[in-house]
Structure formats: C-alpha cells, structure tokens
Amino acid sequence: MKLSNAGTVMIIGGSSGMGFATAKTLLELGLNVEILANNAEKLDKAVSELSGLGQVIGTQIDLYDIDAVQALASKITASSTHYAYLVNAAGYFSPLAFVEHSLADYNQYHDLNKATFLLTQAVVKNMQKAGSGSIVNIGSMWAKQAIKATPSSAYSMAKAGLxxxxxxxxxxxxxxKIRVNAVSPAVVKTPIYGSFIAPEDIDSTLNSFNAFHPIGRVGEPNDIANSIVFLLSDDASWITGSILDVDGGVMAGRN
Structure with a gap:
C-alpha cells in the first residue's frame, strides 16, 4: 500500500488492540507513529515493542480529563510536527441493560467522544497547514444493529455519533484535501472486553461468537488494521465519508 504523505501518524488509543496493530503495520510501511494512551505502563510497553520497527513515540493522556485534552489539543495545533494521518482508536465497551445505566455509565462513552472531537479538531488544523491528510475512525457494528445478548444503548449512541x-x-x-472514513467492526479479539470478562475467559467467551459471523470466526486486530491502513492510503484516494463494515459478514445476514 502507498502512503505518500510525509508526516507522522497519530493513533489515539494505540497501546493495545486494533490501534496497536495499526501502529505496527504503519511502522512496517516506514511511517513515523505517535501513540496516545492513558495507562502509562501499557504505553511504555507498547512503545518498547514497536520501537524496533521504526520511529515511534508515546504520549500519555487521560481522555476523561478535559483540561489535559484541551492542553494537548492546543499543543497539537501549534506543533511543528505534521500529522499527515490520524486514527481514532480509543474505546470502552461494557454491555449493560438500558434501565441499569447510570449517568457515570453514559459519560464513559460520551466523554470519550468529546475528547475525540477536540483532538481531531486540533489534528485537522494541523493538517490544513500542510494542505492534506487522512483520518480513520473506529466505529462499531453496534451503531448499526442491536444485539440482544450485548445490550449497549449508550455505547451504540456514541458510536453512531462517531x-x-x-x-x-x-x-x-x-x-x-483531507479524507475522513471509518471502519465498523463486529466482535474482535481485543483487551476492550476486559471491562466485563475475566482475562482468562476472554478467548473462550469471544470464540462463542464465531458462528455469529457468516465467515465463521471473530475478528483479529490485524483484520481491522489492514482495512484502516487501506483507507489511510493513496489506494483509497477516491474514498471519503465511507463507513466500512469489517465484520465477518454480520451486516450481510446471519447463519
């Protein structure tokens, strides 16, 4: 794949899962990458693992700390670094019945969107200086379709908004000359499920959803990363405003 823009890729939520897989692929293609994450230990580990592939830096940021988000947004806008690409990969997911949602549960999702909005705005201003850019957001199948086994009203509202x-x-x-697209995954094996599934049970629990996907398996982070990189690349130069289903066929129908 060809990514001709000189500049850095910012990946918000790049220390694990789909964001980490995307960072790895982009580094292998020769791009410089900056990953943002909240957990300092996970961030340091991710940077250490990725540093052998190319130039990568980590920035610690709590996306729920609005003052920290605004401070970082101002820094990005004024930065001499050219952010040619942006991937919004930060996420949180914990299914809960609608009538059991508290305000705090609701805010877990929508405050994340607020941070995404502000940081994207800052990166766009940076891109405008250079006259081009490409952005990919990670949305969700749950924004398009309700699944009774995973009640996700607030999450789905947030992802539909994205x-x-x-x-x-x-x-x-x-x-x-800034393109903006999104991917819409179904069930993908990432640490995001650790908010409500014990670590030792994640693989077996997610594998129980294999048959839910017409292709016959849940997704892997690289399945999504490959699509993200395609949408960022020059190969997708005539694609913008697309919400790409990368979901093992879930939106096409059911087995």
Whole structure:
C-alpha cells in the first residue's frame, strides 16, 4: 500500500488492540507513529515493542480529563510536527441493560467522544497547514444493529455519533484535501472486553461468537488494521465519508 504523505501518524488509543496493530503495520510501511494512551505502563510497553520497527513515540493522556485534552489539543495545533494521518482508536465497551445505566455509565462513552472531537479538531488544523491528510475512525457494528445478548444503548449512541461525525467531516474537509472514513467492526479479539470478562475467559467467551459471523470466526486486530491502513492510503484516494463494515459478514445476514 502507498502512503505518500510525509508526516507522522497519530493513533489515539494505540497501546493495545486494533490501534496497536495499526501502529505496527504503519511502522512496517516506514511511517513515523505517535501513540496516545492513558495507562502509562501499557504505553511504555507498547512503545518498547514497536520501537524496533521504526520511529515511534508515546504520549500519555487521560481522555476523561478535559483540561489535559484541551492542553494537548492546543499543543497539537501549534506543533511543528505534521500529522499527515490520524486514527481514532480509543474505546470502552461494557454491555449493560438500558434501565441499569447510570449517568457515570453514559459519560464513559460520551466523554470519550468529546475528547475525540477536540483532538481531531486540533489534528485537522494541523493538517490544513500542510494542505492534506487522512483520518480513520473506529466505529462499531453496534451503531448499526442491536444485539440482544450485548445490550449497549449508550455505547451504540456514541458510536453512531462517531459514524455521523465521520460523514460530516468528510464533507467539510474535502476542499482541504483531507479524507475522513471509518471502519465498523463486529466482535474482535481485543483487551476492550476486559471491562466485563475475566482475562482468562476472554478467548473462550469471544470464540462463542464465531458462528455469529457468516465467515465463521471473530475478528483479529490485524483484520481491522489492514482495512484502516487501506483507507489511510493513496489506494483509497477516491474514498471519503465511507463507513466500512469489517465484520465477518454480520451486516450481510446471519447463519
């Protein structure tokens, strides 16, 4: 795949899962990468693992700390670093019945969108200086379809908002030669499920969803990373505003 823009890739939520897999692929393609994450220990470990592949730096940020987010946004806007690519990969997921949601549960999702909005705005201003850029957001199948086994009303609202955000930015930023797309995964083996599944049970629990996907298996982080890199690349130069289903066929139908 060809990624011709000179500059750095920012991956928000890049220390694990789909964000980490994307960082690895982009480094292997020769790009410089900056990953943002909250957990300092996980961030240091990720940077250490990735550093053998190319130039990578880590930035610790609590996306729920609005003052820290605004401070980082100001720094990005003023930075001499050119962020040619942005991947919004930060996420949180913990299924809960609608009537059991507290305000704090709701805010877990929507405060994350607030941080995504502000940091994306800062990166876009940075991209506008260079006259081009490419952005990919990680949305979700749950934004398009309700699954009774995983009640996710607040999560789905947030991800549906991210899908809409993608399309609106694609329209607004087309004249700036900034493309904006999203991927919409189904069940993918990532640490995000650790919020409600014991670590030792994650593989077996997720594998129970294999038959849910017409292709016959749940996704791996690289399945999503490959699609993200394609959408970032020049190979997708005529694609913007797309919400790409990378879901093992779930949106096509059921076995």
């Amino acid at each position: 899908h809409a955000f993608t399309q609106h930015l694609a329209m607004e930023l087309a004249d700036d």
